[in-house]
Amino acid sequence: MHRRVAIIGGGAAAAALLGELLERQPPQALHLDWYTGGTAPARGVAYATRSDRHLLNVRAASMGMFAGKPQGFLDFVQRQDPTVAGTDFLPRRRYGDYLEAEVSRALALGKAQGHDVQVVPFAADAVVPEAGGVTVFRGEETRRVDAAVLAIGALPPQPMAGISAAALASGRYVVDPWPLLATPPTTTPEHVAVIGLGLTAADVLLELAARWPDARFTAISRHGLLPEPHLHAAALPNGDSAELIEAMQDAPEIRRWLHLLREAIAQEDDWRSVIDSLRPHTPALWAALSIEQRARFHRHARWAWERARHRMPPPVHEGLAAxxxxxxxxxxxxxxxxxxxxxxxxxxxxxxHGGGAPQRLQAGLVVQSVGMDFDVARTPHPLMRQLVVNRHVLPDPLGLGCQATPQGRLLHGGGTWSRLFAIGSLLRGTLWESTAMPEIRQQARVVADQLLAE
Structure with a gap:
């Protein structure tokens, strides 16, 4: 059992792991150092927004913080408002409130049980893993722990290629949209260009359109398509998906998979039920693909999968259509x-798209909203840069986080670290599905099992 553990990251993934460790009531006292990075503990970037226009993309009934209590969030909001239904898509700020309440409860429980939990409101500067433990550096202070878990969430966004230094210096090109949404300029631009058409872009467009009613917007993406919307009511497959999953596992090749999916969708009333039926099996399916097939998916099919898999709540879809x-x-x-x-x-x-003469577009403001960055080999994130430069971790070859085992143990040049783990976005290349709460809470349970094992 690892008694001294460092949890590095201040968002929902770190909060889920903290809760898992303290909820287990381990027989020996734990010493937990939680490096929150200076943000509001538990909320992170995803749930720090205070706008009611920013909705969860998962129904309330599926957003519990713990794998053993998937309806925990629904229970929390129904205590405040019994009219809330499990199928509702609620504001993300309410989920942030739930995470904060669960963390407060876990900290009180830990204190009552004799555990020592130190909430460190700073980021860890460096992490050095060794066979017998991990050393965490922050400023002039070092702490030796039995194990450390990286739960850092989204890497900081970087400017896209081709953005001039003058454009960045002007303040009119926004690389990170969230500070802009929190405190937008008082001067309304006549025309705003948004780069990207995913879920982040949808949040940007609805928020800025409401705050700047006289502005017009152009959203630019490779395919010009918005994410698909959820149905108002959840849909289940008409039949068992086992046959589809078995056929995909027997032929781990992207072209074949697309053919199988089209066949399965043709037999359903709605294609969403087929896509959703794959979700529990995605890590195993992803593991079955060779690196060449993963690269093929990344180049040619990822965009279509993302807009079908990560769908918009109906109110968001209706707002953009308006x-x-x-x-x-x-x-x-x-x-x-x-x-x-x-x-x-x-x-x-x-x-x-498809060629032709270049086009020019004028805008008073350009907002980059291309989604999460997973490439640890090129990130400016200080801790991940230190880990990569010192070869303590191996970048995923497709830029999807770090190489790791399915159980979250990080790899290095000589094998697998026994005391350095990751959960959340850093496992994207290992598990593929690794950024939504239903997957993160399961990862937190798996890592907690390993940390507390005798």
Whole structure:
């Protein structure tokens, strides 16, 4: 049993692990150092928003913090409002409230049981794993622990290729949209360009459109398509998905999988039920693919999978559709080639999808909303840069976090660390499904099992 553990990261993944460790009532006292990075503990970036326009993309009944209590969030909100249904898509701020309440409860429970939990409101500067333990550095202070878990969440976004230094210096090109959404400028730009059309872009468009009712928006992506919407009511497959899963495991090849999915969808009333039936099996299916097939999926099919798998709540879909009907939102299909300053704003150079003459677009503000970054080999994140440079961890070859075992143990050049773990986004390349709460809480349980094992 690892009695001294460092949890590094301040978001929901770290909170889930903290709760798992303290809820187990281990027979020996634990010493936990929780490095929250200076953010509000548990909320992280995902649930720090205070806007009611930013909704969860998973129904309330499936958002519990613990694998053993998947309806914990629903129970929490129904104590405040009995009219809330399990199928509702609630504001993310309410989920942040739930996480904070669960952390407060876990900390009180830990104290009552004699555990020592230190909430360190700073980021860890460096981590050095060894066979017999892990040393965590913060400033001039070092702490030796039995094990450490990286739960750092999203890596900091970086400017896309082709963005000029002048555009970045102008303040009109926004790399990270969340500070902008928290405190947008008081001056309303006439035209806003949003790079990306995923779930983050949807949050950006709805929030800025509400705050700037006179602004118009152009959203640019490779395919010009928004994420698909959820149905108002959850749908289940008409039959058992075991036959589909078995056929996919027998032929781990992307082209074959697409053929099998089309066949399965043709037999269902709605395609969403087929996609959702794959979710519990995704890590095993992903593991069955060779690195060449994973790369093929990444190049050619990822965009289609993401918009079908990570869907919008119906109110978000309806809000964006209304903006398009009003003529305030225009979607553009193309590839961004560059952004530079121009008179009165920024000039965007676009290459139309499929070729053709380059297009130019003027905007008073450009917001980059291309989703999460997983590439630890190129990230400016200080801790991950230290771990990669010192070869304590191995970057995933496709830029999807770190190489690890399915149980979350991180790999290095000589094998597997027995005392350095990860949960959440760093396991994207190992498990693929690794960023939503239903998967994160299961990872927290698996890592807690290993930390507390005799």
């Amino acid at each position: 903006l398009e009907r009003e003529g305030r939102l225009h979607r553009l299909r193309g590839h961004l080639q560059g952004v530079d300053v121009d008179a009165g704003g920024l000039r965007l150079e676009l290459r139309p």
